[in-house]
Amino acid sequence: MARIKPQALLQQSKRKKGPSRVxxxxxxxxxxxxxxxxxxxxxxxxxxxxxxxxxxxxxxxxxxxxxxxxxxxxxxLPGYAVLNTSKGSIIVELYKDSAPEAVDEFIDLCQKGHFKGMLFQRVIKHYVIQAGDGQGTGAADWNLRGKQPTSMKHEAFMLGTSKGKHTNKVFDLFITTAPIPDLNEKLIVFGQVIKGEDVVQEIEEVDTDEHYTPKISIGILDVTLEQKI
The missing domain is CATH 1.20.5 (Single alpha-helices involved in coiled-coils or other helix-helix interfaces)
Structure with missing residues (x-):
């Protein structure tokens, strides 16, 4: 076999392809x-x-x-109620947030004329004035019990109604004339007098008999509801 010269090998290596490119x-x-x-x-x-x-x-x-x-x-809902009484007007701010059920019921009865002509049946000085019948839950009975104070929730000139299931005949109204904490278990407070405190005090000063009933008729002529005062 013939030998391949180095120069030939060099030429062959040059002719070989390099690595393939992408x-x-x-x-x-x-x-x-x-x-x-x-x-x-x-x-x-x-x-x-x-x-x-x-x-x-x-x-x-x-x-x-x-x-x-x-x-x-x-x-x-109306935010205020104007109680037009035979002694003058009492303006009350309603507690729509803290006592919504009582306010709703009160507004519904106002629209039906329930309080028109309602008399103040009990007046107790330095305690409360009550409009409506309220038989069996009278403020006079509570006063005679002399319960010990438990809190100061019921301040003066607060509007409330007796607790329990109401009917149109027994939805009564109470306006306190002094801080009365012993009413906490008896009343639902749903408003506060913001104008007409002098009218409340005038009603409070009327003469009453031994049953705390005014000797002269004092009542609510009508109630009007207002959004703003």
Missing amino acids: SATTIIFYALILVLIGFFLLATYRHWSNRSRLQSEDHLSVSEGENSFVDSKKSE
Whole structure:
């Protein structure tokens, strides 16, 4: 076999191909695939992120809508009552938030004219004046019991009604003329006199018999409801 000269070997090695290179087209193709995958993942993330945010906002808006509906219903109720008596007018601010059931019932009865012509049946000086029948739960009986004070909830010039289930015949009104804490277990306070304290005191000073009934008829001519005073 003939020997290959070194120069021939050198020429053969030069003719051998080097390592294969990746074409530019392939690089661009794979780069586009990566970009598309990135856009897909970003779009998916934004979709679910926006969906979660919208669900949270919808839930919040529903809650706020319910609250605003309740608040609007409260705001639609009259906030004040004017008791026009034979001695003058007594303006009362109604406690719509702290005693909503009593206020609702009071407003309903006012609209039906329940208190028109109602007399003050009991007047106890430095204690309370009571309009209505109130048989069996009279303020005079409470006064005679002399219960010990438990709190100062019932301040002077507070409007209340007796606790328990009411009917149109026994929904009575009480206006305290002094701090009377022993009425806490007897009355539901649902308002406060803001004008006309002098009228309350004038009624308080009338002459009464031994049963605390005024000797002259004093009553409520009518009650008007107001949003603002």
